[in-house]
Amino acid sequence: MLLKIKTSLRDAYARGYITNDFARLVKTRGENPPKRNKALSITDFKKLRNYVVQHPEDEFNVLVLLALETGMRRGELLAIRPESLYEYGIKVRHSISPTSDDTSLKTQNAKRDVSINKGVYELLRKIPVKENGYIFSFGGFKQSEQLAELLTELDIKKTTFHGLRDTHASFLFAQDIDIAYVSKRLGHINIQTTQNYYLELMPEKKHQQDADALNLLSAL
Numbered sequence: 200m201l202l203k204i205k206t207s208l209r210d211a212y213a214r215g216y217i218t219n220d221f222a223r224l225v226k227t228r229g230e231n232p233p234k235r236n237k238a239l240s241i242t243d244f245k246k247l248r249n250y251v252v253q254h255p256e257d258e259f260n261v262l263v264l265l266a267l268e269t270g271m272r273r274g275e276l277l278a279i280r281p282e283s284l285y286e287y288g289i290k291v292r293h294s295i296s297p298t299s300d301d302t303s304l305k306t307q308n309a310k311r312d313v314s315i316n317k318g319v320y321e322l323l324r325k326i327p328v329k330e331n332g333y334i335f336s337f338g339g340f341k342q343s344e345q346l347a348e349l350l351t352e353l354d355i356k357k358t359t360f361h362g363l364r365d366t367h368a369s370f371l372f373a374q375d376i377d378i379a380y381v382s383k384r385l386g387h388i389n390i391q392t393t394q395n396y397y398l399e400l401m402p403e404k405k406h407q408q409d410a411d412a413l414n415l416l417s418a419l
Contacts, residue, residue: 270367309386
């Protein structure tokens, strides 16, 4: 909101509607809201993955599985068409938005090929293609609400649908996967973007590294 206000003020100054550019003086007060897109713990990640793998008859479960397995954005997942698939992977070329008919990707780097395992690939191929040519129903873009219901049912701490992307990235980091590979898989502009937004270790991994660090210090 602050960014939008400052942009509006600078635009008004540039057009001569106001005599001074005081956008830099505008400040925010209050508390930062808690992060909603939280990565699941490794335990909850496995619990959720096992459930959706065992219940592929619900199309939404396959969508959740893909989010966990690929780290793709919601719009990228909804834009999957039969021609997007290859053995075994997904060509990310488009993204569906709830506010625009534009199906362009978020950035040029978002154009990528994401590999998936054979089992996930076969589940995806079994979903009937919709009349609009896409594999998944858009579902009124209420995927986060659907996910919240599923997580409550499974007694898993809540996160948003985008939080599954964070979970995918965090899981790869926890397995010591090279950050350059993770960055490319997520479709980031550069490695710095990946470090800034996703280099948060899952709780179990952090606790393990904290213990390892203390053991090393104790040995000195």
